[in-house]
Amino acid sequence: MKNGIFGIINIGSSAIRMQISEFKNSKERILESIVTPIALGLDTFEKGYISLEKAKETAQILSKFAKKLDEYKIWGNYKAICTSAVRDAQNKYFFINYINAKTQLDIEIIEETHEMYIKYLGIMHDIxxxxxxxxxxxxxxxxxxxxxxxxxxxxxxxxxxxxxxxxxxxxxxxxxxxxxxxxxxxxxxxxxxxxxxxxxxxxxxxxxxxxxxxxxxxxxxxxxxxxxxxxxxxxxxxxxxxxxxxxxxxxxxxxxxxxxxxxxxxxxxxxxxxxxxxxxxxxxxxxSNATFPNQLMNYYSKSFKEKSVNKKILNQVVAYSKKYNNDLKHAKKVLHFANRLYNQLKNIHSMSQKEKMILDCACVLHDVGYYIGVNNHHQHSYYIAKSINIPGIDKEIIDYVAASVLFHRNKAKIESEDELLSAPIEKILSLKKIISLLKIADALDASHMQIIEDIDIEVSENQVKITAIALKIPFLEELTFKNKSTDFLETFGIEPKLYIKLKHE
CATH class of the missing domain: 3.30.420.150 (Exopolyphosphatase. Domain 2)
Structure with a gap:
C-alpha cells in the first residue's frame, strides 16, 4: 500500500488487538493501537471450545472495533485474523458465524504455516x-x-x-x-x-x-x-x-x-x-520487538516483500524432496524441459506466474512416491506433496501441486476424481494446462538417463514441433511421449510432435 489507511484486528489467546495505520509514500504512521484483554485461550486450551459467554464478550469488543472502521471509513481496507485460540476450538465455525452476525466483520482463521511466514517476514525486516x-x-x-x-x-x-x-x-x-x-x-x-x-x-x-x-x-x-x-x-x-x-x-x-x-x-x-x-x-x-498486529499490518498492506519468492519456494521444495531420496537428476531435467515448454509456448497456454510455480514444484515432486513403493507411485507422490508444511506456500498451491503430481501418469484421470467434478472450470483448466506440460516434460526423460540433452520448439498452425537433441536413440522417451502427449492435444487443440536429432550425427 502506497497511500491510505489500513486496519488490522488480531483475535488472540489473551487479548484482541486493533491497529490502524496511515501509509503515505509507503511510510507508515500508526494512528491507533488498541488492546482489550479477553482470555479466549483459557476456554480453548482447557475445554476445547469457546463458551457462548466468551463469544458474546468478544462480539461486544469487536463491535467497538467495528465503529473504528466506520470512523476511519476503512470497511474495505481491513483484515480480521484469528490465531490458535479460535483455530483450535471445536466450535470455531460457530464462533466466526456468531461474530459476523453481531458485528458484520469478516473473520479469517490464519493457517499455522501462514502465521509462521508472516512472523518470519516481520523478523527479517526487524533484525x-x-x-x-x-x-x-x-x-x-x-x-x-x-x-x-x-x-x-x-x-x-x-x-x-x-x-x-x-x-x-x-x-x-x-x-x-x-x-x-x-x-x-x-x-x-x-x-x-x-x-x-x-x-x-x-x-x-x-x-x-x-x-x-x-x-x-x-x-x-x-x-x-x-x-x-x-x-x-x-x-x-x-x-x-x-x-x-x-x-x-x-x-x-x-x-x-x-x-x-x-x-x-x-x-x-x-x-x-x-x-x-x-x-x-x-x-x-x-x-524482535515487533508485535504480531504490526507484522500483520505490514504483510497485508504489502509493506513487507520478500525477494525472489518463487525461487526460494522451489529451493525449499527441492530440499523437501531430498528426504524421500528423490532422483534429482531426473527431476531437474524434467524441470528444464518444462521451463522450455512454458517459455516457448506462452502464446498458446497463457499461464500465470502462479501456475508456473505450481508446474515447477510438480516437476520436482512427481516421482518422490518411489520412496514408498514402485506400484502406484503417483498416489504416494500425491500424499507426500500434500504433506508439505513450508511457510510461504499456501494450502491452495499445495493442493494444485499435489493434484498435478497425482495426474502426471496416464493411469490417473481428472475426470475420475469426484472432488474435482464439482470444481470451478477455471481450476480444472489450470490443472489440465499444468499436467499437459508436466507429462511431456516427464516423457522426455522417461528413462531417467538424461539421453535427451535439450529441446528446440517450433509452432506452426497445426503442430508443435519438438526437436530433441539426444546422445543416442531415446526409445523409451519416444514411446512415452506418444502415450503422454494426448493431454496436450486435448487441452490446447494442437498436436505436439517429437523429432529426434542425434547430437553426434
Whole structure:
C-alpha cells in the first residue's frame, strides 16, 4: 500500500488487538493501537471450545472495533485474523458465524504455516543482518500463548518447520494441577520431547549458530530481565529460571511486579527458551520487538516483500524432496524441459506466474512416491506433496501441486476424481494446462538417463514441433511421449510432435 489507511484486528489467546495505520509514500504512521484483554485461550486450551459467554464478550469488543472502521471509513481496507485460540476450538465455525452476525466483520482463521511466514517476514525486516544470520544457520522461535513454532534456516533453505501445541498458557493449563514446587519438571519433560523431535528430524543442529525469539512471550521476558540490548543471554535466563521455577505464580507476580496471569506463564516461557539455547549451545538469543498486529499490518498492506519468492519456494521444495531420496537428476531435467515448454509456448497456454510455480514444484515432486513403493507411485507422490508444511506456500498451491503430481501418469484421470467434478472450470483448466506440460516434460526423460540433452520448439498452425537433441536413440522417451502427449492435444487443440536429432550425427 502506497497511500491510505489500513486496519488490522488480531483475535488472540489473551487479548484482541486493533491497529490502524496511515501509509503515505509507503511510510507508515500508526494512528491507533488498541488492546482489550479477553482470555479466549483459557476456554480453548482447557475445554476445547469457546463458551457462548466468551463469544458474546468478544462480539461486544469487536463491535467497538467495528465503529473504528466506520470512523476511519476503512470497511474495505481491513483484515480480521484469528490465531490458535479460535483455530483450535471445536466450535470455531460457530464462533466466526456468531461474530459476523453481531458485528458484520469478516473473520479469517490464519493457517499455522501462514502465521509462521508472516512472523518470519516481520523478523527479517526487524533484525539487523538477518540474511547473514540465516546464511550461517538460524533457529527462529515464535512462542505465543497457544503455540511454539520453530523454523530452522540455513541459507535459502528451511531445514525444519513445525508448530507445537506448547504455548506458554497452554502449558500452564495442561500442568496447573501439579504442585507448583515440581511443576517445572513437567515443563522440562515437554521441552525434552520437542527437542527429541527436533534432533530426530534435523541432523544439522550443530550448524546452527544463531537464534531469534519472537512472540507475545518476549514482552514479558523483557519486562522481567530488562536487557540492555535486543539480546537475552542464557546466563540471565538460567539465573531467572533457578530463582522462580519452584515458586508459586502469585509469589512470582509480586516479586517482579507483573500480573498473576503473567506469573502463571513466566516459568514455561523461561524454560522453553533456556532449553532451546542449551540444545544449540548458544550464549543467548536476539529478539524482535515487533508485535504480531504490526507484522500483520505490514504483510497485508504489502509493506513487507520478500525477494525472489518463487525461487526460494522451489529451493525449499527441492530440499523437501531430498528426504524421500528423490532422483534429482531426473527431476531437474524434467524441470528444464518444462521451463522450455512454458517459455516457448506462452502464446498458446497463457499461464500465470502462479501456475508456473505450481508446474515447477510438480516437476520436482512427481516421482518422490518411489520412496514408498514402485506400484502406484503417483498416489504416494500425491500424499507426500500434500504433506508439505513450508511457510510461504499456501494450502491452495499445495493442493494444485499435489493434484498435478497425482495426474502426471496416464493411469490417473481428472475426470475420475469426484472432488474435482464439482470444481470451478477455471481450476480444472489450470490443472489440465499444468499436467499437459508436466507429462511431456516427464516423457522426455522417461528413462531417467538424461539421453535427451535439450529441446528446440517450433509452432506452426497445426503442430508443435519438438526437436530433441539426444546422445543416442531415446526409445523409451519416444514411446512415452506418444502415450503422454494426448493431454496436450486435448487441452490446447494442437498436436505436439517429437523429432529426434542425434547430437553426434
Amino acid at each position: 539487523k543482518n538477518f540474511d547473514k544470520l540465516s546464511q550461517e544457520g538460524l533457529l527462529l522461535a515464535y512462542l505465543s500463548s497457544g503455540s511454539l513454532s520453530l523454523s530452522i534456516k540455513a541459507g535459502d533453505v528451511d531445514l525444519f518447520n513445525s508448530v507445537f501445541n506448547s504455548g506458554s498458557l497452554r502449558q500452564y493449563l495442561l500442568f496447573k494441577d501439579i504442585n507448583s514446587s515440581i511443576r517445572f519438571k513437567a515443563y522440562e519433560e515437554q521441552m525434552g520431547k520437542i527437542i527429541s523431535t527436533l534432533k530426530q528430524n534435523c541432523n544439522e543442529l550443530s550448524k546452527i549458530k544463531h537464534m531469534v525469539g519472537c512472540g507475545s512471550s518476549i514482552n514479558l521476558l523483557v519486562k522481567v530481565l530488562k536487557p540492555k540490548s535486543n539480546k537475552i543471554t542464557y546466563k540471565a535466563l538460567n539465573t531467572l529460571y533457578k530463582s522462580i521455577k519452584s515458586s508459586e505464580p502469585q509469589a512470582i507476580s509480586q516479586m517482579y511486579s507483573i500480573s498473576l496471569n503473567d506469573g502463571n506463564i513466566i516459568v514455561p516461557i523461561v524454560c522453553s527458551f533456556s532449553y532451546l539455547l542449551k540444545m544449540l549451545n548458544l550464549d543467548g538469543f536476539l529478539f
